[in-house]
Amino acid sequence: MKYPSKIIKQKQTNIEFANRGMNLENDLNSTNEYYLEKNIAIIHKKPTPIKLVKISFDNEKNAKINEAYFQSPSTTDYNGIYQGAYLDFEAKETKTKNFPLANINKHQIFHLNKIIEHKGIAFLIVRFSKINETYLIKGEDFIEFVNANTRKSIPYSYFKEKCFLIKENYLPRLDYIKIVQSLYFGGNYEKNN
Amino acid sequence: MKYPSKIIKQKQTNIEFANRGMNLENDLNSTNEYYLEKNIAIIHKKPTPIKLVKISFDNEKNAKINEAYFQSPSTTDYNGIYQGAYLDFEAKETKTKNFPLANINKHQIFHLNKIIEHKGIAFLIVRFSKINETYLIKGEDFIEFVNANTRKSIPYSYFKEKCFLIKENYLPRLDYIKIVQSLYFGGNYEKNN
Numbered sequence: 481m482k483y484p485s486k487i488i489k490q491k492q493t494n495i496e497f498a499n500r501g502m503n504l505e506n507d508l509n510s511t512n513e514y515y516l517e518k519n520i521a522i523i524h525k526k527p528t529p530i531k532l533v534k535i536s537f538d539n540e541k542n543a544k545i546n547e548a549y550f551q552s553p554s555t556t557d558y559n560g561i562y563q564g565a566y567l568d569f570e571a572k573e574t575k576t577k578n579f580p581l582a583n584i585n586k587h588q589i590f591h592l593n594k595i596i597e598h599k600g601i602a603f604l605i606v607r608f609s610k611i612n613e614t615y616l617i618k619g620e621d622f623i624e625f626v627n628a629n630t631r632k633s634i635p636y637s638y639f640k641e642k643c644f645l646i647k648e649n650y651l652p653r654l655d656y657i658k659i660v661q662s663l664y665f666g667g668n669y670e671k672n673n
Numbered sequence: 674m675k676y677p678s679k680i681i682k683q684k685q686t687n688i689e690f691a692n693r694g695m696n697l698e699n700d701l702n703s704t705n706e707y708y709l710e711k712n713i714a715i716i717h718k719k720p721t722p723i724k725l726v727k728i729s730f731d732n733e734k735n736a737k738i739n740e741a742y743f744q745s746p747s748t749t750d751y752n753g754i755y756q757g758a759y760l761d762f763e764a765k766e767t768k769t770k771n772f773p774l775a776n777i778n779k780h781q782i783f784h785l786n787k788i789i790e791h792k793g794i795a796f797l798i799v800r801f802s803k804i805n806e807t808y809l810i811k812g813e814d815f816i817e818f819v820n821a822n823t824r825k826s827i828p829y830s831y832f833k834e835k836c837f838l839i840k841e842n843y844l845p846r847l848d849y850i851k852i853v854q855s856l857y858f859g860g861n862y863e864k865n866n
Contacts, residue, residue, distance in 0.1 A: 522787050524748055529720040530738065545723065548738040555717055559752060561759040564792035568754075594715050599757035 504573040504607045504614070507653040508558065514652040521657055523560030523567065529553055554587040556602075562657060563665060566600040568592070569619075573607040578633040581626065589626060592619045601664050605646065605656060608636065615643040616659050697766040697800045697807070700846040701751065707845040714850055716753030716760065722746055747780040749795075755850060756858060759793040761785070762812075766800040771826040774819065782819060785812045794857050798839065798849060801829065808836040809852050 508525070515521040534547035556570040570592070572583045584604070595602040602619030617634075621642060625634055644659045701718070708714040727740035749763040763785070765776045777797070788795040795812030810827075814835060818827055837852045 516787070519790070522784075522791055522793075527720040527722040530723050530741075543743055545738065545741040545743075548723075548741060550736055550738070561761075561788060561791045561793045564759065566754040566757065566759040591715075594709070595754060597712070598715055598754045600715075600754045 503609070504571055504605070507614075507648075508571055508605070511652040511654045511656070512558075512560075515657060521560060521562040521567070523558055523562070525558050526553075526555070552585060552587075555591045556588055562601070562660060565664070566595070566598075567602075567660065568595045568600055569603045569605055571605040571607075573609050575609050576633070577608075577610075578635045579606050579608075579639070580633045582632065584622075589623065593623055596620060596623070601660060603660075605654075606639065606643075608639075612648075613639075614646045614648070614654060615639045616646055616656055617643045618663065696802070697764055697798070700807075700841075701764055701798070704845040704847045704849070705751075705753075708850060714753060714755040714760070716751055716755070718751050719746075719748070745778060745780075748784045749781055755794070755853060758857070759788070759791075760795075760853065761788045761793055762796045762798055764798040764800075766802050768802050769826070770801075770803075771828045772799050772801075772832070773826045775825065777815075782816065786816055789813060789816070794853060796853075798847075799832065799836075801832075805841075806832075807839045807841070807847060808832045809839055809849055810836045811856065 505525070512521075512523045512525070515523060529551040531549045531551050532545060532547075533549065534545070536544050536546055538544070556568050558571065559566070559568040561567065568591075570584060570588055572579070574580060574583065592602045592604075596619050604617045604619070604622055605614060606617060607614040617639065622634075625638070644663070646654045646656050646659065649655060698718070705714075705716045705718070708716060722744040724742045724744050725738060725740075726742070727738070729737050729739055731737070749761050751764065752759070752761040754760065761784075763777060763781055765772070767773065767776065785795045785797075789812050797810045797812070797815055798807060799810060800807040810832065815827075818831070837856070839847045839849050839852065842848060
């Protein structure tokens with residue numbers, strides 16, 4: 481049986497889109513659930529912003545959205561509280577060797593900058609999915625890199641040298657709070673340990 | 674011209690639903706924009722959580738949502754940072770004389786409790802839309818009321834006596850940070866002033 485090439489292309493795109501970034505998101509969600517259960521930190525993923533176009537109503541309680549579109553986020557995906565402090569981060573997964581800066585929009589950079597200015601804890605979690613390594617990069621370092629460089633991506637070597645490898649475990653999956661504790665609340669965290 | 678009664682009913686419901694709670698939300702959004710511009714605080718409304726059912730794709734960048742439903746939020750609507758502290762609140766508008774507790778779900782009460790436990794600032798902003806009065810009720814007081822009472826609503830008199838009237842201004846529209854500053858960072862705030 482022959483399919484028109486257009487249909488096949490569309491199917492492949494669906495699968496790609498559906499899986500994109502889901503592994504890191506799932507790992508972070510399960511980590512945040514663990515932190516909540518163990519009373520370590522209260523961190524939630526914000527819902528994806530959606531522009532509603534058409535809504536129908538059976539009654540006031542049963543609204544059905546018939547047409548809507550994903551919106552570009554103006555802030556980061558995750559925020560919450562740890563040790564009384566405000567904590568805010570964006571998480572991105574990339575299949576490329578280096579981290580493309582196009583992954584983070586200018587509103588998000590503005591937002592991270594603002595959080596730092598207001599004495600919050602801001603960072604990015606970046607996963608290189610091909611080699612399965614996940615790094616925490618401090619917001620301060622990320623913004624410094626963006627301002628000092630005309631490059632369109634942050635090289636993997638930068639992460640290797642200056643950022644903090646988050647080891648994968650069974651529970652919690654990605655213990656990034658350990659790194660936050662050491663970076664912002666004292667104690668030493670050995671890079672890439 | 675005659676309309677079938679069913680269609681008219683549906684139209685009215687639409688209008689009611691669309692306007693419900695929008696005034697308070699607009700006032701808070703414009704207040705938060707003012708705080709952002711003036712560098713006073715960084716507070717955002719979280720997007721409404723939506724359960725996606727059907728999505729179609731023109732290509733990877735043009736996803737169209739064809740069927741989706743509103744979900745009940747598991748946290749509060751607003752959070753952010755003020756003076757380095759984590760701040761979290763829910764905002765509700767009511768047309769009734771007293772404030773029905775059914776407006777706040779148990780996940781949200783759990784969440785407010787957790788925020789207080791982790792030394793964050795948690796509160797509710799409640800507007801009585803018929804008399805156009807907006808109050809800040811501390812999370813601690815709200816939870817104490819819920820735990821100590823079997824009532825299904827918080828009487829207006831409770832707000833009048835124990836909570837903090839947020840005066841309406843031109844700019845910022847609802848200066849709730851002034852009350853937060855006085856309640857959590859020292860200084861006196863005269864009730865209902």
